[in-house]
Every structure is written in C-alpha cells, then in structure tokens.
Amino acid sequence: MKRVFLSLLLCLAMPAWAEILVPARTIRAKQIISAEDVVLKTATVDGAIADLADVVGQEARVALYPGRPIRFGDVGPPAIIGRNDLVTLIFDRGGLSISTEGRALGRGSEGDVIRAMNLTSRSTVTGRIRSDGAIEVH
Numbered sequence: 001m002k003r004v005f006l007s008l009l010l011c012l013a014m015p016a017w018a019e020i021l022v023p024a025r026t027i028r029a030k031q032i033i034s035a036e037d038v039v040l041k042t043a044t045v046d047g048a049i050a051d052l053a054d055v056v057g058q059e060a061r062v063a064l065y066p067g068r069p070i071r072f073g074d075v076g077p078p079a080i081i082g083r084n085d086l087v088t089l090i091f092d093r094g095g096l097s098i099s100t101e102g103r104a105l106g107r108g109s110e111g112d113v114i115r116a117m118n119l120t121s122r123s124t125v126t127g128r129i130r131s132d133g134a135i136e137v138h
Contacts, residue, residue: 020048020069021055027064032057032078038070045069059109077109080133088134089116089125102135 019040027037033055048069049055058075081087081104089102105124106114110131117124127135 018042018044018050020045020050021052022069023064023066025066027060029060029063030079031060033060033075041067041069043069047071049075079107079109080131081109081114081129081135082107087116089118089127089137090130090134091137099134104135 020043021038022041024037024039027033035052035056038052038055048071054072055070055075057078059078060074061076062074064070064074083104083106085104085107087102087104089100091098101119102116102125103119104114104116108114108129110129112129113126114129114135115124115126116135116137125135125137127137130136
C-alpha cells in the first residue's frame with residue numbers, strides 16, 4: 001500500500017506536457033499579432049498561453065522571439081493613444097464637466113492610466129483612457 005501511494009505521489013508531482021503558443025518569427029514590441037505569427041509547441045511552461053484566441057489581435061508589449069513561450073504579460077490590447085498624441089482631457093464631477101486639449105505623455109489602451117499635459121495650463125495630469133480615446137482626469 002505504501003509503495004502504491006508513493007508511486008501515485010511521484011506521478012502527480014511530475015510536470016504535465018501541454019501545448020503552448022510560441023512565435024513563429026520575431027515579433028517586435030507594439031506589433032499586432034496574427035494567427036500566422038504563432039505556432040503550437042509541446043512543452044511544460046507555467047504561465048504560458050495555450051489558446052490562440054488569447055493572442056490574435058493583441059499587441060506585443062515586449063519583443064517575442066521564435067520558440068520562446070508567450071506569457072500573458074507579454075501581450076495586451078492594442079494602444080489607442082500614442083505618446084505625444086493630441087487628446088481630449090475630460091474632468092467630470094457631479095454637475096461640473098470641463099474638457100480641454102492635451103498631449104499624451106505615454107501610450108496605452110482603454111482602461112490604462114497615463115499622464116498627459118494640459119496644453120492651456122501646461123500642467124501635468126493623470127487620467128484613465130476611455131474607449132473613445134479621451135482621457136478622464138482624476
């Protein structure tokens with residue numbers, strides 16, 4: 001009985017082989033990933049992406065190299081605001097709503113928090129990117 005339990009325990013401790021996604025070629029940061037850019041590979045890598053739907057249409061946040069696993073932190077939604085883009089800054093509290101023109105000091109996608117400069121006052125503000133590309137100032 002003890003020997004069977006020990007054998008079972010050793011089998012459970014062994015890493016399981018699974019299919020993961022790896023780049024078929026070098027993918028540069030900020031590049032949108034297509035289905036042709038990735039291939040399946042059998043390996044044991046914790047945190048690696050295995051589902052094609054999780055990477056197709058996403059933007060590479062870092063350079064991805066052929067044969068290396070793609071992790072969730074390596075990809076994300078495409079940026080809708082780039083550094084130095086002209087943006088609308090919106091401040092909305094209660095009944096008060098103010099909007100003005102600003103310049104993005106970073107890049108990001110919907111929901112990301114970035115800094116921007118108010119072009120009228122030259123002050124730096126922080127806000128969350130909305131789906132329409134405006135920045136809602138905190």
